[in-house]
Amino acid sequence: MIRKLRWKFVGIMMTIITIFLVLILTTLYYSAQLNYRSQSMDTLHSAIKEVKEASSGNPPPPAPRSGPPLPAREASPILVADVKTDGSISIVKNRIFSVDNSELEMLIALADQQEGSSGTMKDRHLRFLCDKKRPGGAVRYAFVDIYAEQNSLYWQAIHSVIIGGCAFGAFFIFSVLLSKWAVKPVETAWKRQQQFVADASHELKTPLTVILSNANMLVHTPDIPSGRNHQRIEHIQAEAIRMKQLLESLLTLAKSDSGEQPWEHSRISLSFIVNSSILSFEPVAFDMGKYISSQVEDSIEMDGDEKKLRQLTDILLDNACKYSAEGSTILVSLSRSGPKEALLSVSNEGCPLSEDEMQHIFLRFYRADPSRGGIPGYGLGLSIARSIASEHGARIDVTTDGVKRNYFSVRIPVRLPNTLG
Numbered sequence: 001m002i003r004k005l006r007w008k009f010v011g012i013m014m015t016i017i018t019i020f021l022v023l024i025l026t027t028l029y030y031s032a033q034l035n036y037r038s039q040s041m042d043t044l045h046s047a048i049k050e051v052k053e054a055s056s057g058n059p060p061p062p063a064p065r066s067g068p069p070l071p072a073r074e075a076s077p078i079l080v081a082d083v084k085t086d087g088s089i090s091i092v093k094n095r096i097f098s099v100d101n102s103e104l105e106m107l108i109a110l111a112d113q114q115e116g117s118s119g120t121m122k123d124r125h126l127r128f129l130c131d132k133k134r135p136g137g138a139v140r141y142a143f144v145d146i147y148a149e150q151n152s153l154y155w156q157a158i159h160s161v162i163i164g165g166c167a168f169g170a171f172f173i174f175s176v177l178l179s180k181w182a183v184k185p186v187e188t189a190w191k192r193q194q195q196f197v198a199d200a201s202h203e204l205k206t207p208l209t210v211i212l213s214n215a216n217m218l219v220h221t222p223d224i225p226s227g228r229n230h231q232r233i234e235h236i237q238a239e240a241i242r243m244k245q246l247l248e249s250l251l252t253l254a255k256s257d258s259g260e261q262p263w264e265h266s267r268i269s270l271s272f273i274v275n276s277s278i279l280s281f282e283p284v285a286f287d288m289g290k291y292i293s294s295q296v297e298d299s300i301e302m303d304g305d306e307k308k309l310r311q312l313t314d315i316l317l318d319n320a321c322k323y324s325a326e327g328s329t330i331l332v333s334l335s336r337s338g339p340k341e342a343l344l345s346v347s348n349e350g351c352p353l354s355e356d357e358m359q360h361i362f363l364r365f366y367r368a369d370p371s372r373g374g375i376p377g378y379g380l381g382l383s384i385a386r387s388i389a390s391e392h393g394a395r396i397d398v399t400t401d402g403v404k405r406n407y408f409s410v411r412i413p414v415r416l417p418n419t420l421g
Contacts, residue, residue: 006019006179011148013175014168021167032156036149037127041118044129044142047078048091075147083108085137096145105170108141117120125150204247211240249380253364253387270300270309270414274334277313285330292317294332300342302414308388315385316346316408324348325404342414345409352400361398363387385410 028055080093081104089104107128110121117130125147131140217239219230278294285292320330328349337343353361360366365379389396394412401407 002183002190005183005186006176009179010172010175013178014172017171017175018168021164025164027154029156029160036146036153040127040146040149041129043078043144044118044127047080047142047144048129048131048140079143081108081141081143083139083141092140094141107143111141114322120146122150147252200250205244208240208244208247212237212244215240248381249384252384253380254310265303265305267301267303268306268309270302270304270344271296271298271334272410273306274313274332274344277310277317278332280314281317281321288321289326290321290324291329292332293329295344296332296334297336300334300336300414302342302392304392308391311408312385312388312410313344313382314320315346316410319381319408320346320348323350323406325350336414337411340413342412344410344412345407346409347402347405350406352402352404353398353406358398358400364397 039127077096079096081091083089111128120127126143127146129142218233274296333345333349362382364383386396389410394410396410399407
């Protein structure tokens with residue numbers, strides 16, 4: 001329980017940290033991308049403006065500024081070309097590379113294929129701007145080389161992944177260490193609670209045993225006449241037996257939680273265990289006016305604790321007998337659901353479980369239907385069944401058809417059938 005709580009704490013911490021890391025690194029990347037794009041677009045606008053003013057004979061006045069001079073825009077890799085109304089192309093400015101008319105025509109054609117007056121040609125490492133407001137109907141195209149921009153963004157993405165991975169690993173180690181400190185009070189309280197339950201169960205078993213022994217003696221004592229006194233003694237005996245069963249269940253859960261419950265590991269026949277449990281409960285079900293129908297596949301073997309698995313099967317059958325409708329049939333099946341997995345299913349007719357009941361039915365002391373208060377039990381059986389299933393690496397689930405039948409299924413890891421002679 002504490003281990004699950006620690007890993008849940010680590011999972012929550014890492015989810016929050018991952019979201020923050022992704023947001024920060026993604027924001028930095030897109031901020032750099034927008035900054036590069038803004039710079040290149042400024043370069044394109046400046047190139048078209050400078051060429052336009054230079055061709056009109058009015059060079060732009062130098063802008064007053066303080067501080068060190070900025071780098072000259074002419075150093076930017078720019079190509080500016082005009083397309084006249086007759087289709088002829090003339091290069092106005094070229095600071096990228098030597099280009100012939102066919103290559104320039106192809107670049108202009110690619111620019112015309114894109115929507116809007118600007119765009120990017122990623123495969124050619126170019127960004128363009130189109131100025132269609134030229135005298136005489138001419139169109140001016142400006143291209144800027146963005147290879148350095150793309151290269152910078154590529155390496156920023158690589159560095160972001162590396163930094164994010166290192167930060168994730170560092171925060172993971174920190175979260176694991178922090179989780180141990182964070183759950184320490186819960187762990188201490190949990191251990192004290194389990195110790196109290198175990199000690200109380202042990203301490204109460206002795207007086208209950210004495211009460212049961214004396215009640216049995218009184219029942220068979222001829223000095224006490226049959227009648228109301230005899231009935232009172234039988235009531236004491238019955239309630240003492242119920243209390244003893246409750247203490248044994250609490251002790252079983254306490255040992256399971258603390259990991260101190262003995263584990264008798266051996267190769268066992270799951271088919272034999274299920275059949276034995278069915279044979280034991282058939283007369284019980286018959287006395288209650290109910291029937292058990294079974295379909296058990298032979299030779300299903302596994303490594304596990306025979307007593308605990310028998311207890312698991314008994315709990316499911318006992319639960320089905322208690323909560324099934326009178327005159328109904330309890331269905332029990334055991335079969336292979338995979339090469340290394342067996343499926344044990346126990347179903348009974350009755351009031352269909354709701355979604356909320358199915359989520360809480362394996363909790364301790366939970367009773368699905370308040371009207372079932374007259375049915376003996378404390379709501380611990382299914383909790384013990386889940387604990388036993390977990391110890392054997394199995395998974396127990398409950399489903400319903402929503403009409404009249406509820407299904408309890410246990411998926412158990414088993415051995416492959418022995419094919420050797």
